[in-house]
Each structure stands twice: as structure tokens, then as C-alpha cells.
Amino acid sequence: MLQGKHVTKLYKTGNIIIHILINANFVVKEGDFIFLAGFSGAGKTTFIKLLSAEETPNHGDILFQNKNINLLPEPLKLKYRQNIGVIYQDYHLISHKTVEENIIFVLEALNKTKAEIKEITENVLNIVGLYDKRNVYPEQLSGGEKRRLTIARSLAIEPIIILADEPTGDLDPYNANIIMKLLAEIAKQGTTIIMATHNIEIIKSYPNSDVWFLHNAQLHTNLETKEIEDIYTTLAKGKDKYTKSRHSINIKTEAIPQKLRNKILHIHPEMLNNIQFLTPKIFAEYYNLSYNEIKTLIKALK
Numbered sequence: 001m002l003q004g005k006h007v008t009k010l011y012k013t014g015n016i017i018i019h020i021l022i023n024a025n026f027v028v029k030e031g032d033f034i035f036l037a038g039f040s041g042a043g044k045t046t047f048i049k050l051l052s053a054e055e056t057p058n059h060g061d062i063l064f065q066n067k068n069i070n071l072l073p074e075p076l077k078l079k080y081r082q083n084i085g086v087i088y089q090d091y092h093l094i095s096h097k098t099v100e101e102n103i104i105f106v107l108e109a110l111n112k113t114k115a116e117i118k119e120i121t122e123n124v125l126n127i128v129g130l131y132d133k134r135n136v137y138p139e140q141l142s143g144g145e146k147r148r149l150t151i152a153r154s155l156a157i158e159p160i161i162i163l164a165d166e167p168t169g170d171l172d173p174y175n176a177n178i179i180m181k182l183l184a185e186i187a188k189q190g191t192t193i194i195m196a197t198h199n200i201e202i203i204k205s206y207p208n209s210d211v212w213f214l215h216n217a218q219l220h221t222n223l224e225t226k227e228i229e230d231i232y233t234t235l236a237k238g239k240d241k242y243t244k245s246r247h248s249i250n251i252k253t254e255a256i257p258q259k260l261r262n263k264i265l266h267i268h269p270e271m272l273n274n275i276q277f278l279t280p281k282i283f284a285e286y287y288n289l290s291y292n293e294i295k296t297l298i299k300a301l302k
Contacts, residue, residue: 001192002028002051002161006277007060009046010286017286019217020046021057023274026212026221028161028194033187035203036196037228038214039235044196045089047214048165051194052084053077059279082110085154085191087164091146093138099149100125100134103156110157124152128182144175151182162186164195168202176202200232218270249273255300260293276301 004027009020020043028034038044049055050062053069061068069080094102100121107117125131128148138146147167154162164183168176180202187193197203203211204225211223213231223231249269253261264272267287271278276298283289289297 001030001065003061003063005061005063006274007050007057007062008274008278008282009043009050009055009057010282012286017268019268019271021050021214021219022217022268022270023277024060024219026219028192030160030192031187031190032192032194033184033206033209034194035206035209035211035228036194036214037198037200037203037211038196039198042198042214043217044198044214045165047219048086048163048194048196051161052086052163053080058282082157083160085157085159085162087147087150087154087162087167089165089167089169091138091150093146093149095138098135098137099130099141102138102149103153106153106156120156120158124155127155128152142175144171144178147171147175147179148182151179151186155186159191161192161194164193166196166198168197168199180205200229203228216270217268250302251297251300252302253300256296260296263287263289263293264297272297 004024007024007026008022011018011020036044036047046055050057053062053072056070062070064080064083067076069077072080094105097105103121103124104117107120112120121134122131125134128151130145130148130152133141133145138149141149151167162183167183168179171179176199183193183195184206203209207225209225210221211225211228213220213223213228215231215235249264250273251264253264256264271283271287275283275294280289280291280294283294284291
């Protein structure tokens with residue numbers, strides 16, 4: 001249903017290059033419940049934005065039902081987004097609209113009839129337990145209630161996929177449990193869910209879920225709960241056997257000129273290890289490599 005091929009995302013600020021994803025390949029199947037794990041700052045929010053087409057990869061394809069979402073004309077991209085319910089980390093609620101109006105606003109944008117809007121709004125508010133608070137404003141809600149409202153809003157569009165960005169990150173354990181039960185129930189109804197979290201305890205509470213781990217710009221997919229627990233424990237001890245060290249490059253350096261060797265010292269090793277999969281434009285723009293230098297590096301791959 002949703003597939004990533006060689007997805008690479010970088011940012012450049014001055015001379016600093018931030019690597020979010022390097023040559024990530026993944027598949028999301030209908031009905032999946034996937035935890036996207038990773039420490040704070042690993043790039044989970046950016047990854048969610050790539051899936052929702054709010055961000056564009058520097059290289060690679062993200063396919064929805066075999067169509068590249070980043071190549072879609074704007075009307076079709078909008079249609080794609082109507083299949084995606086996003087639960088934002090910072091709520092994105094409209095403060096001057098009531099709980100009910102926050103949902104109505106979304107449905108009006110989809111040109112639903114008044115009858116449809118009334119039925120859907122009542123239904124999703126009942127699902128999340130906020131019907132009795134339909135006439136209050138977001139600032140009058142607790143953090144847990146605001147989160148439930150964002151879930152109701154995402155459900156209102158009847159999405160195929162829900163992307164949840166740290167939906168329990170700012171909640172106490174009681175409210176976090178309520179949110180997780182809601183998401184689990186939604187998943188049981190067939191909606192695909194991808195949930196970003198750094199909370200290993202939540203992941204351990206759902207041992208049958210698929211787990212992805214984003215670390216050092218590398219995406220590890222199809223992990224089991226025990227594996228992710230082992231990863232967190234190992235990294236907490238200052239060891240990192242899940243990503244290559246900055247000196248672990250798959251290139252025969254003796255086969256390249258000294259000047260080029262000096263250049264590649266500052267390049268993320270996974271960029272070099274995947275150079276044959278990535279567009280030369282990335283290396284030219286971000287690392288100032290010429291086309292001939294890129295060809296030399298590709299030939300020097302082990």
C-alpha cells in the first residue's frame with residue numbers, strides 16, 4: 001500500500017549537514033500497526049512528514065498504491081492527503097473554534113453535506129469520549145482531551161492510514177494508556193497506523209506490533225519488541241552495534257586520490273556506502289563532489 005524506495009532526506013544549514021534518512025527502503029501493508037522508534041532528535045517527525053507529503057525527499061520514491069506521491073499534481077496530492085489522518089505532536093487545533101467546530105472545519109473542506117457532517121462529527125466525538133465537551137474550546141481541555149480531539153479530527157476523514165507523531169509524548173501514564181487503547185481499537189477496525197514514539201515501555205506493551213527504528217539516518221524495519229529493547233539497552237550503555245561507525249565505509253580508499261580521500265572524511269559513511277543508489281546531484285550540492293569524483297568512488301566500492 002505504501003512503499004519507500006531509496007528514500008534519502010538531508011538538510012543543510014550553512015556548512016552543517018543534517019542527515020535524516022539515507023537510502024531507506026520500507027513497505028507498509030494494509031492493517032499494519034507500526035511503531036517508529038528512535039530517540040528524540042532522530043528525525044521521526046520529518047519521517048512522518050515525508051509520508052504525509054508535507055516534506056519531499058532529496059532522493060528516492062514514496063509510493064502510495066504504486067504512485068509516487070511527490071510527483072502527483074497538486075489536486076491529486078490533496079486527494080492523497082485526504083486518505084491520511086495525521087495526529088500532530090503539537091495538536092494543530094484551532095483555538096477560536098469549539099471542539100465540534102474543529103472537526104466540522106475539516107469536513108467542510110472535504111465538501112461533506114450538512115447531514116454527513118453532523119453524523120460524522122457526533123460519531124467521532126463519541127468514539128473518543130468528547131461528545132459532552134463538544135461546545136467547549138481547546139484551551140478548556142486537558143492535554144489528554146486535546147490529544148483525543150486530534151484523534152477524532154483524524155478519524156473524521158475516514159483515513160486509510162493514520163500517522164501519529166508522539167501522541168503520548170506529553171501525557172501522564174493514565175492518559176497515555178487511554179490514547180493507546182483508542183489507537184489499538186482503531187487499528188482493529190482495519191486502519192493502518194504508524195506511530196512515532198521514543199517510549200520503549202509503550203512499545204513493550206504491544207509485543208505483537210511491528211517496530212521500526214530510526215537512528216543515525218538509518219531505518220531498521222521489521223524488528224520485534226525484544227530486538228528494540230536490546231537496541232535501547234545497548235545504546236544506553238554507550239555502544240552502537242546497529243549503525244556503522246563513521247570510519248566504517250565500504251570503499252577501498254587506496255584506490256582513490258589523496259585529495260578525494262580528504263574530501264570524503266567529512267561525508268556520512270552511509271552516504272558513501274550507498275553512493276551507487278543516490279543521485280549525483282546530492283553529492284554535488286551537499287558535498288561539492290564532481291561527477292568524475294563520484295564515478296571514482298563508485299568504482300572503488302568493495
